[in-house]
Amino acid sequence: MAKKRHHLELQVTLDDIAEKLKVSKVTVSKALRGHPDISSETAEKIKKKAHQMGYYPNLLARSLSSQKSNTIGVVVPKIAHHFFASVIEGIYDTAFEHNYEIILTVSQETAERELRHIHSLLSMRVDGLIISLSEETKDLKVFQAIKRMGLPLTFMDRVPRLNGFTTVEADDRGGAFAAIQHAIEIGYRRIAHLAGYQHTNIGRERYQGFLDAMNKHNLAVKKEWVVFGGFDEEQGYRSIKQIFGSANHPEVIFTVTFPVAVGVLKAVREMGMRIPDDIDLLCFGHSGMNELISPAVSYVEQPNYQLGRMSFELTLDHIREKGSYVPKHIKLPTRFVLCGTCTEKAAVRR
Amino acid sequence: MAKKRHHLELQVTLDDIAEKLKVSKVTVSKALRGHPDISSETAEKIKKKAHQMGYYPNLLARSLSSQKSNTIGVVVPKIAHHFFASVIEGIYDTAFEHNYEIILTVSQETAERELRHIHSLLSMRVDGLIISLSEETKDLKVFQAIKRMGLPLTFMDRVPRLNGFTTVEADDRGGAFAAIQHAIEIGYRRIAHLAGYQHTNIGRERYQGFLDAMNKHNLAVKKEWVVFGGFDEEQGYRSIKQIFGSANHPEVIFTVTFPVAVGVLKAVREMGMRIPDDIDLLCFGHSGMNELISPAVSYVEQPNYQLGRMSFELTLDHIREKGSYVPKHIKLPTRFVLCGTCTEKAAVRR
DNA sequence: GTGAAAGCGCTAACAA
DNA sequence: TTGTTAGCGCTTTCAC
Numbered sequence: 001m002a003k004k005r006h007h008l009e010l011q012v013t014l015d016d017i018a019e020k021l022k023v024s025k026v027t028v029s030k031a032l033r034g035h036p037d038i039s040s041e042t043a044e045k046i047k048k049k050a051h052q053m054g055y056y057p058n059l060l061a062r063s064l065s066s067q068k069s070n071t072i073g074v075v076v077p078k079i080a081h082h083f084f085a086s087v088i089e090g091i092y093d094t095a096f097e098h099n100y101e102i103i104l105t106v107s108q109e110t111a112e113r114e115l116r117h118i119h120s121l122l123s124m125r126v127d128g129l130i131i132s133l134s135e136e137t138k139d140l141k142v143f144q145a146i147k148r149m150g151l152p153l154t155f156m157d158r159v160p161r162l163n164g165f166t167t168v169e170a171d172d173r174g175g176a177f178a179a180i181q182h183a184i185e186i187g188y189r190r191i192a193h194l195a196g197y198q199h200t201n202i203g204r205e206r207y208q209g210f211l212d213a214m215n216k217h218n219l220a221v222k223k224e225w226v227v228f229g230g231f232d233e234e235q236g237y238r239s240i241k242q243i244f245g246s247a248n249h250p251e252v253i254f255t256v257t258f259p260v261a262v263g264v265l266k267a268v269r270e271m272g273m274r275i276p277d278d279i280d281l282l283c284f285g286h287s288g289m290n291e292l293i294s295p296a297v298s299y300v301e302q303p304n305y306q307l308g309r310m311s312f313e314l315t316l317d318h319i320r321e322k323g324s325y326v327p328k329h330i331k332l333p334t335r336f337v338l339c340g341t342c343t344e345k346a347a348v349r350r
Numbered sequence: 351m352a353k354k355r356h357h358l359e360l361q362v363t364l365d366d367i368a369e370k371l372k373v374s375k376v377t378v379s380k381a382l383r384g385h386p387d388i389s390s391e392t393a394e395k396i397k398k399k400a401h402q403m404g405y406y407p408n409l410l411a412r413s414l415s416s417q418k419s420n421t422i423g424v425v426v427p428k429i430a431h432h433f434f435a436s437v438i439e440g441i442y443d444t445a446f447e448h449n450y451e452i453i454l455t456v457s458q459e460t461a462e463r464e465l466r467h468i469h470s471l472l473s474m475r476v477d478g479l480i481i482s483l484s485e486e487t488k489d490l491k492v493f494q495a496i497k498r499m500g501l502p503l504t505f506m507d508r509v510p511r512l513n514g515f516t517t518v519e520a521d522d523r524g525g526a527f528a529a530i531q532h533a534i535e536i537g538y539r540r541i542a543h544l545a546g547y548q549h550t551n552i553g554r555e556r557y558q559g560f561l562d563a564m565n566k567h568n569l570a571v572k573k574e575w576v577v578f579g580g581f582d583e584e585q586g587y588r589s590i591k592q593i594f595g596s597a598n599h600p601e602v603i604f605t606v607t608f609p610v611a612v613g614v615l616k617a618v619r620e621m622g623m624r625i626p627d628d629i630d631l632l633c634f635g636h637s638g639m640n641e642l643i644s645p646a647v648s649y650v651e652q653p654n655y656q657l658g659r660m661s662f663e664l665t666l667d668h669i670r671e672k673g674s675y676v677p678k679h680i681k682l683p684t685r686f687v688l689c690g691t692c693t694e695k696a697a698v699r700r
Numbered sequence: 701g702t703g704a705a706a707g708c709g710c711t712a713a714c715a716a
Numbered sequence: 717t718t719g720t721t722a723g724c725g726c727t728t729t730c731a732c
Contacts, residue, residue: 024719059473060414061709064724080439085430104454123409289639374703411725414708
């Protein structure tokens with residue numbers, strides 16, 4: 001018999017259905033989940049009744065009891081940015097296909113929020129975690145703890161220097177190399193790089209790609225022309241002003257992200273200079289809006305959506321294979337895309 | 351005594367802590383939640399131990415037991431779009447301040463996904479719901495059901511024709527009116543509108559604002575120059591081709607969203623025409639990238655972030671006041687912002 | 701101030 | 717095929 005509800009909530013429970021149908025709640029539970037135990041006849045009857053009574057399974061109870069929540073926690077640094085927005089879209093689409101729910105949290109590039117969100121997600125007993133590190137994150141203790149707990153964790157794009165975790169990244173180094181290589185090939189020699197923090201993998205890798213190309217062509221890297229910093233518009237704006245504060249100007253600037261390039265565009269415009277005539281520009285990543293600005297910035301294309309899909313799928317693999325799962329390291333290819341900047345014409349004109 | 355775990359998970363529980371400290375699990379529970387029952391002395395001891403043992407409260411169990419999840423479900427049509435991205439940012443920030451977790455789901459503008467997500471969220475026993483309808487949504491039965499369940503639900507931006515729900519909107523009609531009014535004042539007469547579906551409130555309201563202004567100035571609304579449809583880039587692209595397929599061309603186009611304007615920009619460019627010389631443009635909403643495209647499109651500014659904040663806060667009010675809560679209808683002001691299109695100069699040149 | 705007992709809604713193991 | 721019995725980990729009375 002269904003016990004009387006202490007709370008006034010009019011949520012229908014298994015007991016309610018069982019009582020109406022004069023069967024046990026176990027039968028109802030099994031029927032609703034399509035368990036082969038139940039005859040299709042009673043199953044039909046139960047399903048109909050459940051629907052009619054407006055029954056929604058209580059996932060909290062189900063998760064608590066079954067020790068899995070069908071839920072994956074995600075931590076990203078930003079959300080209102082093209083790159084992450086499309087990665088997230090990839091994650092959501094894939095989750096939807098697999099009938100998983102996503103708990104998305106946003107660190108806003110701060111280590112403190114990131115940690116708090118991770119704690120939250122652990123408390124919510126998500127089945128797995130996809131994390132893209134904030135630009136501040138240096139303390140990696142939680143991740144070790146998570147590994148000890150045996151909870152599947154996949155790092156995406158912004159990954160830590162840590163063993164034993166699955167990582168899904170784009171080929172940052174190769175992409176940066178291709179971009180700089182192109183700049184050199186069309187004749188540029190004085191190349192600046194608005195680089196990312198060197199404690200982040202993407203900062204390091206893209207910088208390395210830049211160095212690779214410079215070294216290959218025996219070009220000197222000017223210290224004043226490499227500025228390390230964050231990944232946002234403000235950073236680009238500030239850095240460019242700094243570079244143009246000194247006497248010697250570069251011919252072209254390669255930025256670590258698209259937002260940084262946007263900051264550059266705004267600053268350059270403010271200073272009354274033109275791209276590519278006064279200064280040329282290249283960047284890593286882009287935005288759907290790129291083709292509307294003129295000149296459209298030539299960029300390194302990242303597999304955004306695919307990064308999202310892959311992260312989810314590998315996390316799911318890990319959940320399913322559990323103990324026997326072996327961490328994988330995925331590097332998805334990047335591609336240099338020539339648009340309106342850094343064209344041969346622009347370089348020749350110098 | 352802590353019962354032996356059936357599952358191998360090494361999640362620490364209240365019992366584990368209680369056992370170590372030779373107290374009851376109730377004491378631990380209370381201490382950890384700062385219940386005044388417990389002496390600060392034991393409370394300290396317990397907290398320390400819990401931290402040391404790496405305890406994370408099991409929110410599933412807590413929610414199940416306490417009948418509240420400290421979680422709010424959100425359903426939006428899109429995520430990789432400036433408008434929704436910033437609304438969502440507003441929601442997340444506010445939730446964070448109030449220690450709530452957000453379960454964000456994305457309908458991708460389809461009614462089917464929307465419904466499935468709503469079911470999911472109900473099953474997860476979220477404490478409240480914030481919904482922005484998909485462009486397809488016509489069946490409103492679920493929402494009635496949710497009201498009957500007594501679950502707080504706030505509609506945001508895309509709201510249904512339904513009584514008894516809190517709604518948070520921008521002043522769409524007023525904003526559209528201001529834009530068209532401006533266009534008329536600078537001398538335009540042949541005005542087209544790429545309008546939204548008329549079964550959506552934003553489609554209707556913005557169209558109404560357009561009509562208001564046209565009527566006020568006794569201008570004829572040309573049927574071929576009003577195209578109803580969706581809110582994305584593709585729609586803008588298609589519609590503009592349609593309009594320019596006929597002999598008579600408008601002087602200026604007002605689009606129902608920024609993405610639609612982007613579609614227009616791309617189509618216009620493709621057709622070898624220039625803005626504002628060949629055709630002028632205005633739109634509802636914008637994107638951070640707008641100032642980089644030239645000319646920047648003059649637009650109606652929406653209070654994106656604020657819409658997010660408000661929705662969350664009202665939902666929280668509803669949760670807290672429960673039965674006594676009276677639905678509110680918020681209309682946040684919009685503002686016409688003149689940029690590089692629809693300037694006096696452009697209009698005069700005709 | 702502390703704890704024993706009951707229950708949140710569900711699932712899993714084992715009987716019947 | 718169906719039901720009984722125990723939990724999942726926590727909170728909430730209500731005694732002590």
